Amino acid sequence: MDDISHTLVVGGSSGMGLALARRLLAEGQAVTIAGRSRDRLDAVSAELACDRLRTAQADITREDSVRDLFGPWLIEHTGRLDHVVVTAADMSAGYGPLTQLPLADARAVVDAKVLGPWLVAKYAVPLLSETLTVTSGIAAYRPAVGGTVVATANAALEGLVRALALELAPIRVNAVSPGWVDTPIWNGFAADTKDERLAAMAARLPGGRIGHPDDIADAFLAVLHNRFMTGTVLHVDGGHRLV
Numbered sequence: 001m002d003d004i005s006h007t008l009v010v011g012g013s014s015g016m017g018l019a020l021a022r023r024l025l026a027e028g029q030a031v032t033i034a035g036r037s038r039d040r041l042d043a044v045s046a047e048l049a050c051d052r053l054r055t056a057q058a059d060i061t062r063e064d065s066v067r068d069l070f071g072p073w074l075i076e077h078t079g080r081l082d083h084v085v086v087t088a089a090d091m092s093a094g095y096g097p098l099t100q101l102p103l104a105d106a107r108a109v110v111d112a113k114v115l116g117p118w119l120v121a122k123y124a125v126p127l128l129s130e131t132l133t134v135t136s137g138i139a140a141y142r143p144a145v146g147g148t149v150v151a152t153a154n155a156a157l158e159g160l161v162r163a164l165a166l167e168l169a170p171i172r173v174n175a176v177s178p179g180w181v182d183t184p185i186w187n188g189f190a191a192d193t194k195d196e197r198l199a200a201m202a203a204r205l206p207g208g209r210i211g212h213p214d215d216i217a218d219a220f221l222a223v224l225h226n227r228f229m230t231g232t233v234l235h236v237d238g239g240h241r242l243v
């Protein structure tokens with residue numbers, strides 16, 4: 001397997017991470033996907049059915065778990081780790097009026113969205129050769145009322161990207177910042193109103209539609225392949241920052 005590149009997608013068992021994993025496998029590359037739920041990883045592994053795919057259970061909010069993820073086993077299959085992409089984050093606790101949001105919930109969001117990627121960077125370094133790419137989001141630029149912590153975490157993550165691009169050079173470090181994308185993250189909407197609510201959101205955007213996970217996979221691939229891109233944020237949001 002020495003002649004094909006190997007990408008770890010942390011968060012690759014769902015949404016935009018899964019779309020990226022599919023595309024990389026279709027290109028003939030080796031992929032490891034990581035997430036918390038073993039059932040979810042097994043379901044994706046069965047669906048993608050590829051001998052270049054491996055899965056690993058890991059929680060990026062726990063240092064011991066991230067340390068284990070980047071053990072020697074990670075490169076046994078391919079002999080290398082070219083790219084790490086982090087799409088993992090559980091932001092569900094992060095929404096609510098400022099005066100009612102418990103500090104523990106706010107910390108959980110910062111742990112997942114900022115310190116999780118920080119831990120991934122910390123333990124990836126000895127194995128990683130090419131790029132680290134993380135996932136920010138439109139909330140850093142168009143915060144929602146009741147989204148103080150989510151806005152803060154996304155903005156902080158982009159600061160981390162700039163610092164890591166210097167400290168980890170020549171490894172290239174970037175963020176992709178999606179707008180609204182139709183992934184399971186929106187399953188909190190009642191099933192009978194989800195399509196209607198996503199259509200109303202789409203109507204507000206210059207792009208005229210909600211993003212598809214493949215739109216974001218395209219952006220990750222551009223960042224992975226462009227050797228002159230580091231320390232930056234690639235926006236893929238249908239023009240959301242303009243309205």
Ligand SMILES: NC(=O)c1ccc[n+]([C@@H]2O[C@H](COP(=O)([O-])OP(=O)(O)OC[C@H]3O[C@@H](n4cnc5c(N)ncnc54)[C@H](OP(=O)(O)O)[C@@H]3O)[C@@H](O)[C@H]2O)c1
Pocket residue numbers: 010011012013014015016017034035036037038040058059060061087088089090091112116135136137138139177178179180181182183184185186
């Ligand atoms: N969808 C949008 O509209 C949108 C917009 C802007 C930004 N974003 C950002 O884009 C990223 C990806 O979103 P998505 O919509 O693709 O989400 P998703 O479909 O919910 O997928 C999230 C993935 O991350 C994993 N994960 C969650 N917490 C984890 C943890 N602590 N450790 C390891 N894995 C974890 C999940 O698996 P397990 O649950 O099994 O761990 C799952 O595979 C997120 O950072 C999100 O904040 C999304």
